[in-house]
Amino acid sequence: MDLKTLKNLTVKAETKIVLLVLDGLGGLPGEPGGPTALEAARTPNLDALAAGGVTGLVDPVGVGITPGSGPGHLALFGYDPVKYLIGRGVLEALGIDLELSPNDVAARGNFCTIDETGRVTDRRAGRLTTELCTELSAVLDSIRVEGAEVVVRPVKEHRFVVLFREQGLSDQLTESDPQRLKEAPLKVEARVPEAERTAGIVNAFIKQAQVLLKEKHPANMILLRGFSKHPTLLTFEQLYQLRAAAIAVYPMYRGLGKLAGMKALATGPTVKEEFEVLRQHWQAYDFFYLHVKGTDSAGEDGNFAGKVAVIEDVDREIPKLVGLRPDVVVVSGDHSTPAALKSHSWHPVPLLLASRWCRPDGVQEFSERGCLRGGLGRLFGKQILPLALAHAERLTKFGA
Amino acid sequence: MDLKTLKNLTVKAETKIVLLVLDGLGGLPGEPGGPTALEAARTPNLDALAAGGVTGLVDPVGVGITPGSGPGHLALFGYDPVKYLIGRGVLEALGIDLELSPNDVAARGNFCTIDETGRVTDRRAGRLTTELCTELSAVLDSIRVEGAEVVVRPVKEHRFVVLFREQGLSDQLTESDPQRLKEAPLKVEARVPEAERTAGIVNAFIKQAQVLLKEKHPANMILLRGFSKHPTLLTFEQLYQLRAAAIAVYPMYRGLGKLAGMKALATGPTVKEEFEVLRQHWQAYDFFYLHVKGTDSAGEDGNFAGKVAVIEDVDREIPKLVGLRPDVVVVSGDHSTPAALKSHSWHPVPLLLASRWCRPDGVQEFSERGCLRGGLGRLFGKQILPLALAHAERLTKFGA
Numbered sequence: 001m002d003l004k005t006l007k008n009l010t011v012k013a014e015t016k017i018v019l020l021v022l023d024g025l026g027g028l029p030g031e032p033g034g035p036t037a038l039e040a041a042r043t044p045n046l047d048a049l050a051a052g053g054v055t056g057l058v059d060p061v062g063v064g065i066t067p068g069s070g071p072g073h074l075a076l077f078g079y080d081p082v083k084y085l086i087g088r089g090v091l092e093a094l095g096i097d098l099e100l101s102p103n104d105v106a107a108r109g110n111f112c113t114i115d116e117t118g119r120v121t122d123r124r125a126g127r128l129t130t131e132l133c134t135e136l137s138a139v140l141d142s143i144r145v146e147g148a149e150v151v152v153r154p155v156k157e158h159r160f161v162v163l164f165r166e167q168g169l170s171d172q173l174t175e176s177d178p179q180r181l182k183e184a185p186l187k188v189e190a191r192v193p194e195a196e197r198t199a200g201i202v203n204a205f206i207k208q209a210q211v212l213l214k215e216k217h218p219a220n221m222i223l224l225r226g227f228s229k230h231p232t233l234l235t236f237e238q239l240y241q242l243r244a245a246a247i248a249v250y251p252m253y254r255g256l257g258k259l260a261g262m263k264a265l266a267t268g269p270t271v272k273e274e275f276e277v278l279r280q281h282w283q284a285y286d287f288f289y290l291h292v293k294g295t296d297s298a299g300e301d302g303n304f305a306g307k308v309a310v311i312e313d314v315d316r317e318i319p320k321l322v323g324l325r326p327d328v329v330v331v332s333g334d335h336s337t338p339a340a341l342k343s344h345s346w347h348p349v350p351l352l353l354a355s356r357w358c359r360p361d362g363v364q365e366f367s368e369r370g371c372l373r374g375g376l377g378r379l380f381g382k383q384i385l386p387l388a389l390a391h392a393e394r395l396t397k398f399g400a
Numbered sequence: 401m402d403l404k405t406l407k408n409l410t411v412k413a414e415t416k417i418v419l420l421v422l423d424g425l426g427g428l429p430g431e432p433g434g435p436t437a438l439e440a441a442r443t444p445n446l447d448a449l450a451a452g453g454v455t456g457l458v459d460p461v462g463v464g465i466t467p468g469s470g471p472g473h474l475a476l477f478g479y480d481p482v483k484y485l486i487g488r489g490v491l492e493a494l495g496i497d498l499e500l501s502p503n504d505v506a507a508r509g510n511f512c513t514i515d516e517t518g519r520v521t522d523r524r525a526g527r528l529t530t531e532l533c534t535e536l537s538a539v540l541d542s543i544r545v546e547g548a549e550v551v552v553r554p555v556k557e558h559r560f561v562v563l564f565r566e567q568g569l570s571d572q573l574t575e576s577d578p579q580r581l582k583e584a585p586l587k588v589e590a591r592v593p594e595a596e597r598t599a600g601i602v603n604a605f606i607k608q609a610q611v612l613l614k615e616k617h618p619a620n621m622i623l624l625r626g627f628s629k630h631p632t633l634l635t636f637e638q639l640y641q642l643r644a645a646a647i648a649v650y651p652m653y654r655g656l657g658k659l660a661g662m663k664a665l666a667t668g669p670t671v672k673e674e675f676e677v678l679r680q681h682w683q684a685y686d687f688f689y690l691h692v693k694g695t696d697s698a699g700e701d702g703n704f705a706g707k708v709a710v711i712e713d714v715d716r717e718i719p720k721l722v723g724l725r726p727d728v729v730v731v732s733g734d735h736s737t738p739a740a741l742k743s744h745s746w747h748p749v750p751l752l753l754a755s756r757w758c759r760p761d762g763v764q765e766f767s768e769r770g771c772l773r774g775g776l777g778r779l780f781g782k783q784i785l786p787l788a789l790a791h792a793e794r795l796t797k798f799g800a
Contacts, residue, residue: 028759036759061798062401063779064786065409068799081799082405088800226800340757344797346790347759368759378777 003078005398006386007239015327015392017242018278018288021076022314023069023253024296024337026349026368030304037295037304037339038350039367041311045318046352049329050366053354056376057368058384060335066346067381072334073256075381077289078240079233086259087171087228093161094255098153100230105169105198108226109152109160110177111136111219118184123177124158125219133157136219139212145204147197162224164202169229170195176206177223185223202227235261236287240389245281247274248291257289271310275317282324299337307339328355328392330384331366351376351384355391403478405798406786407639415727415792417642418678418688421476422714423469423653424696424737426749426768430704437695437704437739438750439767441711445718446752449729450766453754456776457768458784460735466746467781472734473656475781477689478640479633486659487571487628493561494655496553500630505569505598508626509552509560510577511536511619518584523577524558525619533557536619539612545604547597562624564602570595575625576606585623602627635661636687640789645681647674648691657689671710675717682724699737707739728755728792730784731766751776751784755791 027036034040060067060075061082070091071081089106100106111133113122128136137154140162144150148166155161172191178184188203190196206222213220236244238261246257246264254264263285267277271292278288292314298306321329329352336347350371361375376387389395427436434440460467460475461482470491471481489506500506511533513522528536537554540562544550548566555561572591578584588603590596606622613620636644638661646657646664654664663685667677671692678688692714698706721729729752736747750771761775776787789795 028757033760057777062786063783064788064790064795065401066790066795066797068797071799082401085799091800345757346787346795369762372761372775373773 001386003080003234003239006078006395007234009395009398010240010389011394011396012241013392013394015394016286017328017388017392018290018321018326018330019076019388020314020321020329020331021073021289021291022295022311022331022333023291023293024299024335024344025333026336026338026345026347027299027307028338028340028347030339036368037307038311039369041308041315043311043315043366045315045322046331046366047364049318049322049331049354050352050370051364052358053329053352054358054361054376055353055363055366055371055374056351056379057348057371057374058332058351058379058381059348060381062380064346066344067335068344069252069334070256072381073253076332076334076384077236077260078382078385079260080382084231084233086231088226089161089228090230091252092155092159092226093163094259095250095252096153096155096161097251097254098151098161098163100163101165102230102232103165103167103169105164105171105227105229107162107224109162110223111158111160112221112223113218114185114221119182120178120185120221120223121181122218123181123223127157128219130154130156132219133160136213136216140209140222143205143208143212145201145208147201150205158219162205164198164205169198169201171227171229173199173202173227175225175227177225185221188224231259233259233261237261240287240385240394242287243285244287244289245285246289246291247277248289249274250291250293253291253293262289271313271317275320279320279324295333296337299339300342302339302342304339328353328388330388332384348378351379353387353391357391357393401786403480403634403639406478407634409795409798410639410641410789411794411796412641413792413794415794416686417728417788417792418690418721418726418730419476419788420714420721420729420731421473421689421691422695422711422731422733423691423693424699424735424744425733426736426738426745426747427699427707428738428740428747430739436768437707438711439769441708441715443711443715443766445715445722446731446766447764449718449722449731449754450752450770451764452758453729453752454758454761454776455753455763455766455771455774456751456779457748457771457774458732458751458779458781459748460781462780464746466744467735468744469652469734470656472781473653476732476734476784477636477660478782478785479660480782484631484633486631488626489561489628490630491652492555492559492626493563494659495650495652496555496561497651497654498551498553498561498563500563501565502630502632503565503567503569505564505571505627505629507562507624509562510623511558511560512621512623513618514585514621519582520578520585520621520623521581522618523581523623527557528619530554530556532619533560536613536616540609540622543605543608543612545601545608547601550605558619562605564598564605569598569601571627571629573599573602573627575627577623577625585621588624631659633659633661637661640687640785640794642687643685644687644689645685646689646691647677648689649674650691650693653691653693662689671713671717675720679720679724695733696737699739700742702739702742704739728753728788730788732784748778751779753787753791757791
């Protein structure tokens with residue numbers, strides 16, 4: 001069902017929906033024949049939700065496809081992740097809480113080292129300290145070029161973000177990063193005629209940066225890539241008639257929620273604090289996206305026990321959530337991150353949906369094995385939100 | 401996921417993938433309440449692969465759709481079988497190992513009988529012997545027409561293949577076969593203006609054929625249909641960065657592999673010999689397509705026990721395959737061929753995928769009933785290859 005058709009089916013209601021995203025939730029056995037982290041975790045409260053609800057397995061983007069965080073989240077929010085791509089520049093900007101306007105072209109920057117002939121000798125300038133990155137970003141932020149405002153902000157180590165802000169700029173640009181050593185940084189070129197003005201602005205910026213950084217060896221040059229604009233998405237209010245809020249510790253996930261028109265609520269760093277923020281704002285919104293990062297971080301570190309512990313942390317907060325009497329609770333992830341792989345993976349993600357209108361599927365526990373037998377079967381990520389709306393009685397009949 | 405997007409995600413790796421196709425693998429019970437051929441067969445080695453891997457059921461083309469061998473295979477190779485159609489002429493040419501260039505228009509030919517008024521009295525000329533077909537094909541091969549080279553090769557009984565070879569020919573032609581008796585062969589007509597030159601060439605060929613065959617009753621005329629060109633497919637190397645080889649006894653399956661850019665390896669006629677060829681060439685390729693025909697032939701003959709025996713033959717070779725330490729093994733079929741139906745059918749095909757990165761699904765045997773409970777769920781044929789690439793760690797993340 002495409003979004004436009006879905007939009008035409010949405011109706012107002014008093015119901016509330018919670019989308020609880022355990023980042024990188026899906027896993028693999030920690031050892032051959034053993035349980036996954038979700039299966040190993042003691043989760044009486046999630047299991048009770050699963051027993052009273054309905055379960056399934058989700059391919060966030062496609063079968064066999066390993067999703068980045070951007071596509072994984074857009075799919076959970078109901079958008080087609082192949083159609084609405086988020087560029088690296090924009091994602092990086094979201095990750096440092098930088099406000100993006102629809103006019104901005106964002107790029108990811110690296111400080112790098114060039115030799116006296118202008119060739120790159122270190123693409124990361126020896127991974128300079130974040131402190132030095134902050135200082136040099138302030139230098140670049142002072143650059144003025146004709147035709148656009150320029151904003152430069154540090155990220156971490158050698159990484160920074162640059163925004164070019166002016167009406168009518170295009171992100172259809174080639175990258176300046178040659179991606180290998182012993183080559184000079186590339187001139188940024190327009191991929192389409194409409195981008196020529198922007199290419200000129202970007203190249204003028206790079207030229208000035210090189211002059212300002214001349215004596216800053218090893219950080220004596222910059223490389224820019226991932227030129228991208230904010231994808232223009234219809235908001236949750238426009239699409240689904242939902243007043244939506246995002247509760248996330250990391251800026252990037254707040255940023256993804258904001259792309260969908262959610263209000264990002266301030267929260268402390270623990271899972272407990274995130275659920276407390278949910279409780280405090282319960283009356284003001286119809287839809288809450290609550291993001292838990294720890295499951296993914298532990299998976300990326302190969303820390304199976306750590307992932308189990310985060311899942312158990314979340315489970316302890318479930319009674320608080322249930323006590324708020326939400327009409328629909330969805331628990332899933334934006335992708336799998338098995339500790340065994342130490343990375344995102346293509347494996348389908350467990351999904352549970354609890355509401356008074358679920359058809360029982362006999363599944364008694366929230367686990368990969370349980371969800372494989374679930375009543376929702378196998379879904380694509382973008383199909384979850386329509387299901388949540390349906391169970392919240394926020395969709396009318398299709399056709400007469 | 402469309403092929404272009406998938407192509408952009410592929411990365412080089414050292415891993416090896418084996419796609420073992422048991423033609424017409426899926427079945428129905430031999431008698432009410434009984435097992436299918438796959439279930440009846442003793443397959444300890446395939447069952448062990450299933451127990452350590454993950455299983456599912458495949459609709460090669462679509463739900464309820466009975467696939468021909470062409471679409472069934474293209475889907476297994478990752479191509480959309482509805483988008484990339486292989487015409488009957490091309491398939492027939494592949495089936496006799498005839499090399500096709502992108503310029504060739506191929507057609508399937510029948511020798512037929514016409515009466516003195518020119519009307520068809522037998523569309524198959526009394527199913528003449530293959531020997532006579534070979535002799536008469538040589539006569540037709542001597543025909544010279546203005547504007548194209550003509551190649552005629554015998555197939556079997558009344559069937560032959562004709563190629564029209566010249567730059568710029570079109571396959572958008574109507575057929576000469578009236579498909580019923582007591583009508584005269586039809587003039588071949590252009591379906592689009594660009595095909596008019598080709599139609600003229602084909603009609604000139606038919607006219608000369610009729611003259612040459614005048615005294616050859618009952619094979620005194622020909623009928624042509626299935627005009628088609630080689631579908632231009634991106635190869636396995638271009639799409640997936642895979643050096644791919646095809647091991648198949650029958651020319652048509654080698655031809656299908658070659659369409660996808662696979663190297664067709666010479667093999668003896670037995671299953672054992674095919675696996676021996678796999679072993680001999682193990683180092684030289686990243687991907688092997690190994691085709692077993694016997695399962696389909698037995699199914700087409702209604703020979704349930706014969707199908708069981710071929711499956712057991714294959715099972716005996718599995719230890720040799722496992723001994724090569726492939727990173728991913730996929731076992732499936734291009735369609736079902738239940739002995740009870742004596743034909744291809746629409747029933748979904750059992751699938752097993754074994755690799756170190758499979759998420760356990762609890763299925764202990766490779767069978768229709770086992771695969772119904774499998775962790776891969778229900779898939780379309782074209783989704784198998786992305787899964788194989790993912791498990792072989794040959795796909796990078798989609799989006800940042």
